[in-house]
Amino acid sequence: MIKVGPSTHSGSSMVFPDMTALLDVIFILLVFLLLTANVAPRALEVSLPEEGSESSKLLDVEDPITITLFDDGDHWALDKEEYRNWITFETALADKVATIKKSGNEPQVVLAGDKDVSLEQLLKLFSWLQRHDLKATQVLMHADATAVTE
Template identity: 30%
Template sequence: MHGPFHRGGARKPMAEINVVPFIDVMLVLLVIFMITAPMLTQGVQVDLPQVSSEPMDSTDNDEPVIVSVDRDGQYFISLGDEETAVSLDEVADRVIILLERRPGTPVMVRGDRNVSYGQVVNLMSTLQIAGVSNVGLISEPPPSDG
């Protein structure tokens, strides 16, 4: 007896999934990420100190202002993709203008491990005079031995 779902003959349902298109898509994505990942590292070349610390809670949606001091003692201000070399006096002026436009913007300091302690302290003092009450310091985690 042939029912309404009988297809006739010896045809069995196919239980295999063709994964070739999935593999192709994954390989394309892998190549894209391999090419774009080095481009995501931006900014001034700074050899950050390595310390063990807890990461900051990111509760703000504001992109932080990053003020960097490279090994030559030059100052740079980064906001998003824009990075500008400035003097210490210009740091204060630009931060004041930025905080007037967007109050509550976090300010972070990236100091090269080989720069003198006095330059980082001068920068932090300048930021405090500019009205920044809370300055974060950026570091790298130490290499793990495991």
């Protein structure tokens, strides 16, 4: 406890409670509650077709934009032309989409990728497609991406 100098009223010193321990406990509880609070995760909504449904079959698309994802990091292909970083690939993809939209058509995108493509790379592409309002996307599934680019 903390004692204060002699009191003028009664001759005894006044005693105040020591708040240090209480403040430590409150601080620990506050940190615990902040760390365990439920935070809404950011999610990218993806609707997958039912197995065997008509929408799970390849649609006949005239002149689609074919995007290939490779498993060796920041490596992409756009209509068989390879790009080694995201910025140049994104620029080329934006130009291709703009050209198709100027002709009055809706861009159709076909995605193909290696089975070991990183989730980060795939989500980066899905996010870009969503930001540019490209909804008609088909996903091809191959054991390796070289079968799509040949």
